[in-house]
Amino acid sequence: xxxxxxxxxxxxxxxxxxxxxxxxxxxxxxxxxxxxxxxxxxxxxxxxxxxxxxxxxxxxxxxxxxxxxxxxxxxxxxxxxxxxxxxxxxxxxxxxxxxxxxxxxxxxxxxxxxxxxxxxxxxxxxxxxxxxxxxxxxxxxxxxxxxxxxxxxxxxxxxxxxxxxxxxxxxxxxxxxxxxxxxxxxxxxxxxxxxxxxxxxxxxxxxxxxxxxxxxxxxxxxxxxxxxxxxxxxxxxxxxxxxxxxxxxxxxxxxxxxxxxxxxxxxxxxxxxxxxxxxxxxxxxxxxxxxxxxxxxxxxxxxxxxxxxxxxxxxxxxx
Amino acid sequence: xxxxxxxxxxxxxxxxxxxxxxxxxxxxxxxxxxxxxxxxxxxxxxxxxxxxxxxxxxxxxxxxxxxxxxxxxxxxxxxxxxxxxxxxxxxxxxxxxxxxxxxxxxxxxxxxxxxxxxxxxxxxxxxxxxxxxxxxxxxxxxxxxxxxxxxxxxxxxxxxxxxxxxxxxxxxxxxxxxxxxxxxxxxxxxxxxxxxxxxxxxxxxxxxxxxxxxxxxxxxxxxxxxxxxxxxxxxxxxxxxxxxxxxxxxxxxxxxxxxxxxxxxxxxxxxxxxxxxxxxxxxxxxxxxx
Amino acid sequence: xxxxxxxxxxxxxxxxxxxxxxxxxxxxxxxxxxxxxxxxxxxxxxxxxxxxxxxxxxxxxxxxxxxxxxxxxxxxxxxxxxxxxxxxxxxxxxxxxxxxxxxxxxxxxxxxxxxxxxxxxxxxxxxxxxxxxxxxxxxxxxxxxxxxxxxxxxxxxxxxxxxxxxxxxxxxxxxxxxxxxxxxxxxxxxxxxxxxxxxxxxxxxxxxxxxxxxxxxxxxxxxxxxxxxxxxxxxxxxxxxxxxxxxxxxxxx
Numbered sequence: 001x002x003x004x005x006x007x008x009x010x011x012x013x014x015x016x017x018x019x020x021x022x023x024x025x026x027x028x029x030x031x032x033x034x035x036x037x038x039x040x041x042x043x044x045x046x047x048x049x050x051x052x053x054x055x056x057x058x059x060x061x062x063x064x065x066x067x068x069x070x071x072x073x074x075x076x077x078x079x080x081x082x083x084x085x086x087x088x089x090x091x092x093x094x095x096x097x098x099x100x101x102x103x104x105x106x107x108x109x110x111x112x113x114x115x116x117x118x119x120x121x122x123x124x125x126x127x128x129x130x131x132x133x134x135x136x137x138x139x140x141x142x143x144x145x146x147x148x149x150x151x152x153x154x155x156x157x158x159x160x161x162x163x164x165x166x167x168x169x170x171x172x173x174x175x176x177x178x179x180x181x182x183x184x185x186x187x188x189x190x191x192x193x194x195x196x197x198x199x200x201x202x203x204x205x206x207x208x209x210x211x212x213x214x215x216x217x218x219x220x221x222x223x224x225x226x227x228x229x230x231x232x233x234x235x236x237x238x239x240x241x242x243x244x245x246x247x248x249x250x251x252x253x254x255x256x257x258x259x260x261x262x263x264x265x266x267x268x269x270x271x272x273x274x275x276x277x278x279x280x281x282x283x284x285x286x287x288x289x290x291x292x293x294x295x296x297x298x299x300x301x302x303x304x305x306x307x308x309x310x311x312x313x314x315x316x317x318x319x
Numbered sequence: 320x321x322x323x324x325x326x327x328x329x330x331x332x333x334x335x336x337x338x339x340x341x342x343x344x345x346x347x348x349x350x351x352x353x354x355x356x357x358x359x360x361x362x363x364x365x366x367x368x369x370x371x372x373x374x375x376x377x378x379x380x381x382x383x384x385x386x387x388x389x390x391x392x393x394x395x396x397x398x399x400x401x402x403x404x405x406x407x408x409x410x411x412x413x414x415x416x417x418x419x420x421x422x423x424x425x426x427x428x429x430x431x432x433x434x435x436x437x438x439x440x441x442x443x444x445x446x447x448x449x450x451x452x453x454x455x456x457x458x459x460x461x462x463x464x465x466x467x468x469x470x471x472x473x474x475x476x477x478x479x480x481x482x483x484x485x486x487x488x489x490x491x492x493x494x495x496x497x498x499x500x501x502x503x504x505x506x507x508x509x510x511x512x513x514x515x516x517x518x519x520x521x522x523x524x525x526x527x528x529x530x531x532x533x534x535x536x537x538x539x540x541x542x543x544x545x546x547x548x549x550x551x552x553x554x555x556x557x558x559x560x561x562x563x564x565x566x567x568x569x570x571x572x573x574x575x576x577x578x579x580x581x582x583x584x585x586x587x588x589x590x591x592x593x594x595x596x597x598x599x600x601x602x603x604x605x606x607x608x609x
Numbered sequence: 610x611x612x613x614x615x616x617x618x619x620x621x622x623x624x625x626x627x628x629x630x631x632x633x634x635x636x637x638x639x640x641x642x643x644x645x646x647x648x649x650x651x652x653x654x655x656x657x658x659x660x661x662x663x664x665x666x667x668x669x670x671x672x673x674x675x676x677x678x679x680x681x682x683x684x685x686x687x688x689x690x691x692x693x694x695x696x697x698x699x700x701x702x703x704x705x706x707x708x709x710x711x712x713x714x715x716x717x718x719x720x721x722x723x724x725x726x727x728x729x730x731x732x733x734x735x736x737x738x739x740x741x742x743x744x745x746x747x748x749x750x751x752x753x754x755x756x757x758x759x760x761x762x763x764x765x766x767x768x769x770x771x772x773x774x775x776x777x778x779x780x781x782x783x784x785x786x787x788x789x790x791x792x793x794x795x796x797x798x799x800x801x802x803x804x805x806x807x808x809x810x811x812x813x814x815x816x817x818x819x820x821x822x823x824x825x826x827x828x829x830x831x832x833x834x835x836x837x838x839x840x841x842x843x844x845x846x847x848x849x850x851x852x853x854x855x856x857x858x859x860x861x862x
Contacts, residue, residue, distance in 0.1 A: 054415060105594055107411045108354035112545045113594055116587040119542060127580035173722060180721040181714030181732070188708040191697040198657065198691070199709045199775035200683035209718065239538060243423055250416065279430040286424025293416045294405055 001179050003308060007258045008171060015164055019157045028156035032228060033268045035163030039170045039221035040241070041248035041260030046174060046214035049255030050183070051207045052190040053103075056111045057118030058245060060098065061091040061215040063237040065222025067125065070138040070232040080144035084166075084223045091219020092212050099211035103204055122237035137233030141226055159228055166224055170217045175257055177213060186210055190255075240282075244271070247285050250292045253299025262300055321453040326575040327568065328454040332464055334567025336526055338560045339467040340540060341547035342474060343518030349554025350491045350511045353403065356418040358519050359541030360425035365391055365520025366440065366532030367433055373441040380443050380528075387524045388517045395516025396509040403512065404505065422537060429534035442528035463525055470521055475556060477514070487511050546586040550593055565589075610635050610811055611687075611779055616655055616665030618648075625651045626835045629665070633779065633811050638801065640814040640822045642846075643832035644856055649815045650692050652832070653783055656813075657689045658682040669779070684712070686778030690771075690785065692815075694764045698757045702748055702767055705756055706739040709774030713738065739774060746770045746800065761788050769800075778810045786818040794818050798825045823847065831855065 018031055040062065047055050065087035072078040072086055102113050125132045132138065146158050177183050188196040189203045196203060226232045244267050252263025274281040296303060344358045355361075365387050372383040398421070406413035444459035478484040490497040490507040498504050523532070523540075543566070548554075551562025566586055574582040611633040618626040626648045633639045641649050654660040656667050658679040666675045674682050683689075697705050714735045715721055715728045743752055746766045751759065759767060765785060772780060782801075786794045798821050801812060816822050822829060822843070829846045831839040833855040839846055846852055 052412075054412065056419070101591065101595065108348075108415055109549070109594060111354075111356075111415060112549065113591060115542065115545075116590050120584050120587045123581060123584045127578075176722045176724070180724075181711055181716065181735070182718065182721050184704070184708045184714075185711045187700070188697055188711075191699050192695055194659075194691065195695045195697060195771065196708075197659075197679040198683055198689050198695075199771065200680050200688075200712060202678070202680040246416075246419065279427045281427075283424055283427035283431060286420050286422070286427060289420030289423060290402065290417055293413050293420060294402070297413065 003305070004257050005175070008175070008261070011258075011261060012168060019160060023153065023157075025153050025156050028153065028160050030268060030272060031160045032156065032163050033272075034265055035160065035167040036221055036225055036228070037244065037248060037264035037268050038167040038261050039217055039224070040245055041252065041264045042167075042170050042174050042257070043214045043217035043221065044245040045249045045252075045254055045257075045260045046177075046210055046217070048249055049259075050178065050186045050190060051103075051210050053106065053110045053207070055102075055114040055211075056242065057098075057114030057116065058214075058218060059237050059239075059241050060114070060118040060121050061095055061218035062222040062225070062241060063118075063121055063125065063234075064094045064215075065091040065219025066226040066232045066236045067132060067138070067222075068219070069223035069226040070141050071131070073141045073227070074138055077142075080147075080227055083227070084220070087223030087226075088216040088219040091222065092216035095212040095215025096208070099208045099215070103207045103211060118237050118242075122234050125234035125237060132234070135234060137231055139231045141230045141232070143227065143230065147227075163224060163228075166220055170220060171257065171261070173213065173217065177210075178257060182206070182209070243282060243285055247288055249299075251288060251296075251299055253301030253303070253305070256299075256301040256305060259299050259301030322575065324452070324454050326571045328451075328456055329575075330568030330571030331564060332456065332460050332567070333571065334564035335464045335467050336522075336563075337543060337547050337566050338563025339470060340519070340522040340526065341544040341551075341559045341563055342471060342556070343515035343522070344544045345548040345551070345554055345556070345559045346474070346478070346518065347512060347515035348548065349556075350487055351508060352491075353414050353512075354418070354553075355512075355515060356415065356541065357398075357422035357425060357537075358515070358544055359537035359539065360422045360429070361391060361395070361516045361519035362523035362526075362540045363429060363532070363534060363537045364394070364425065365523030366527035367429060367438065367523075367534065368520070369440040369524030369527055370438040370532045374438065380441070383440075384521060384524055387520050391520030392513040392517040395513035398516070399509045399512035400505070404508065407508070422541070426534060426537045429537075433534050435533070435535060437531035437533040438527070439531060440524055440528040444528075459529060463529060466525060467522075470518070470525075471560065474514070474518060478556075483510060543586065546590050549590050610670060611656070611813070612668040613652070613656060614666045614668065616652070616662040616667065618651055618655055618660060619663040624835055626655070626662075626832075629832070629835075629837050631830045631837065631840060633813050635810050636805060637827045638805065638812045638814060638825050640816055640826040640829045641832065642816060642819075642822055642829060643838075646834075647832040647855075648835040649832055650783055653689060653781055653813075653815055656682075657687060657781065683775065686776070687781065688772045688775045688777035688779075689781040690768045690783055692783040692787075694761075694768050696756050696764060696767050696771060699755075701753050701755055702743060702759070702770070703739060703752050705767060706742055706770050706774040707735060709771040710735050710739055710776070712776065742770050742773050746773070762793060765789070773804075773809075776808070779813065780804070780809050780811070781813040781815075783815045784817060785814070786816060786821050789818075791820070794821045795824075797821065801825050 019028060044058050047053060047058070068090040069083040069087040072083040073080070098114070098117050102110055102117070105113055126135055147155055185196070185201045186206050188201055189206055193203055222236070248263030248267045249260055251266060252261065253259025271281060292299065298306065340362060344355060347353055347355050368387050368390060369383050372378045372386060373380060402417055402421070403414060406417060442459055444462045447458045448455050449458055449461060478487065486497070486502045486507050487510065490502055490504045494504050547562040547566055548559060550565055551558025551560070566589070569585055569589065570582050573585045613632065614630050616626060616629050617624065629652060641652060643649055651660065655662045658677050658681070661676045666673055668674065669685060669687060672685070674685065697708060700708065715731055720728050740752070743749055746769050748763060748766050748770060751763060756767060765788070769785065786797055789797060802825055805812065814822065814826065826843055829841065829843055830837060831846060831852050838851050838855060839849045
């Protein structure tokens with residue numbers, strides 16, 4: 001707990017100073033993507049690591065958040081901060097409904113049915129032209145005043161700091177959740193469902209709470225994305241974001257808070273490095289997923305945490 | 320009335336195809352309790368291989384089918400021995416993740432090799448329309464339904480009547496007992512997965528003579544297969560057939576009488592409803608509720 | 610306190626339990642014994658909601674709890690352990706017991722996100738309580754050990770600590786003495802006897818270890834082939850012909 005908190009604080013300090021160290025547009029753009037990815041990964045990690053199920057349809061909440069923000073900005077001319085507040089609420093609502101249905105199932109059935117929900121949403125986004133403009137998507141989302149003030153670099157820096165704020169909020173909420181009494185019960189369910197039930201924990205209700213929280217964070221990310229990119233189309237429900245989330249959480253380390261952050265940085269950098277080679281990139285991602293499952297199932301952070309624990313235990317034993 | 324019969328015929332045809340394409344998935348689950356998320360990609364590999372052999376090399380249709388079945392079987396066997404075997408016994412999550420990773424890898428490698436353009440397997444059967452009363456159906460589709468039925472029958476006989484089939488069923492009922500009676504269970508797992516892969520590839524090749532062989536359709540195929548096996552019951556042969564027909568007919572009628580944009584969604588609606596009401600499907604045996 | 614009335618359980622064609630009726634009163638230690646396969650664990654599963662009875666009812670403090678969800682039954686004060694030791698493997702001993710005491714911790718999401726003084730003192734109390742429970746079962750020196758590094762006997766103690774952490778009124782233990790030697794079983798018996806009156810109201814014990822059963826029980830219920838064949842005080846059961854036959858079989862005639 002202390003170890004993770006310190007790692008996160010160090011990361012925060014570095015992140016705050018980054019624009020001073022790398023004052024160029026491209027680096028700031030990467031920074032924005034990293035902040036966005038950290039939110040997504042943290043959200044996905046809450047379900048994978050703390051409910052213990054694999055929601056292959058998690059992009060549903062990213063998409064709901066993005067479309068909510070986009071629609072509020074364009075159709076109702078709402079300012080950004082309202083849209084950015086509504087996005088996670090809408091996503092959390094969807095999370096409540098979808099979670100109430102899907103959390104009655106386990107294992108591969110949970111995986112498939114969440115995927116079905118995401119697909120239904122994608123089909124709706126694609127076909128309900130009146131609402132979503134179909135495959136053409138919603139474009140021309142108006143940027144708030146702070147995002148158009150100053151030169152191109154300052155605009156990027158503004159987005160970077162807003163993204164950092166949102167990512168920090170996401171991590172703060174997750175941290176408070178995980179290292180709390182409620183978090184302990186969620187971990188208990190993940191570790192041993194039967195024991196958890198026998199001491200009065202309802203796996204369903206706890207799973208639903210975590211699910212809604214995760215959906216909200218994904219929605220937050222979606223709203224931010226919609227405004228930064230200024231365009232939202234049905235592909236926001238698609239598999240490309242899903243693959244990124246899977247890698248970020250698996251390779252970074254599921255069930256830890258720092259893991260998704262590491263995973264997010266790795267994946268964004270890898271995606272940028274291989275930006276021109278989309279198929280090759282995903283091909284490599286596929287290999288990485290398999291390799292992580294076979295050889296590093298706890299991810300990078302899980303590996304580091306284990307070593308750290310062994311080291312601490314060894315040190316106290318010898319002391 | 321004519322429209323009704325035509326839609327029904329369309330539904331039965333496509334339903335048979337759905338059943339064939341889902342068979343490998345349900346078998347692997349029924350025998351190994353593994354949901355192969357790369358199922359759609361194996362279908363795609365079969366389709367693309369079929370295209371390469373019939374179009375680029377110019378081989379005979381049925382010879383190609385045999386080669387595709389053989390290649391996919393070998394591939395499936397290797398996937399099981401090299402990948403799945405390593406995480407067997409660690410629970411469901413590793414196998415789910417492993418097959419998801421495999422599906423991502425296969426899709427994008429196929430894209431790299433073949434590109435995004437849709438291809439077709441060259442079929443010796445003409446697209447001549449046949450008139451059965453008020454119903455129109457092309458000759459190639461009709462023949463394909465027949466071939467699909469044969470493939471399904473052969474798979475059924477393989478599992479029920481052969482020694483290999485009996486070894487499979489024994490192993491998955493009780494692997495310790497099977498080992499003690501001399502069955503090489505590691506081979507059995509491999510052969511089962513090989514069978515699943517071969518069926519997926521055969522479906523891919525056959526259906527790509529009517530539809531398309533394209534590197535990107537793996538996800539769609541997997542999703543349809545999931546719908547079929549959940550409707551019919553995971554692990555049930557008859558369930559895959561009934562589930563496929565139900566899906567095909569429902570889609571045909573929905574598309575014909577209502578909107579065509581949401582045709583795919585109806586399947587998902589059925590799945591969600593089914594998972595709430597009868598989670599083990601129409602024919603399944605295990606309740607998968609929380 | 611606990612009344613089991615005419616419960617039966619059928620698994621497909623197998624009638625695992627048939628028409629079982631017994632009760633556990635306040636302040637009692639009741640043991641459920643019988644040869645392997647008699648249905649003792651099934652009975653426990655039915656009481657605690659992990660299985661649903663095919664027939665019959667279970668009443669706890671005059672409340673019909675038949676077929677309720679396991680977590681809801683646990684929340685009324687009926688806490689059980691499992692035959693094959695089940696603990697939260699990825700956590701430490703301390704973490705296990707902390708989790709067990711969750712109902713005494715902060716349960717509001719809002720206060721979890723923005724903890725105040727009340728939450729902090731509640732958390733401290735939780736930790737103190739957990740530590741004292743660990744001390745009571747005798748695992749204080751292993752408090753920060755990972756659960757998967759404990760020995761078999763220590764795991765059993767941890768399981769007991771977790772059950773105690775959940776604040777049971779009626780504690781149901783499934784073969785807690787399995788794998789313990791005579792000395793350890795005797796110590797367990799002493800611990801069980803001290804529990805009554807210090808928080809735990811009654812204990813239902815499923816056990817094979819006859820010495821322990823005879824030593825601690827106020828009453829014994831005997832099952833065989835899913836049926837109740839005897840019930841009474843330890844002395845009565847010890848000399849009951851039917852019970853002896855169930856365990857040792859009838860002499861060849």
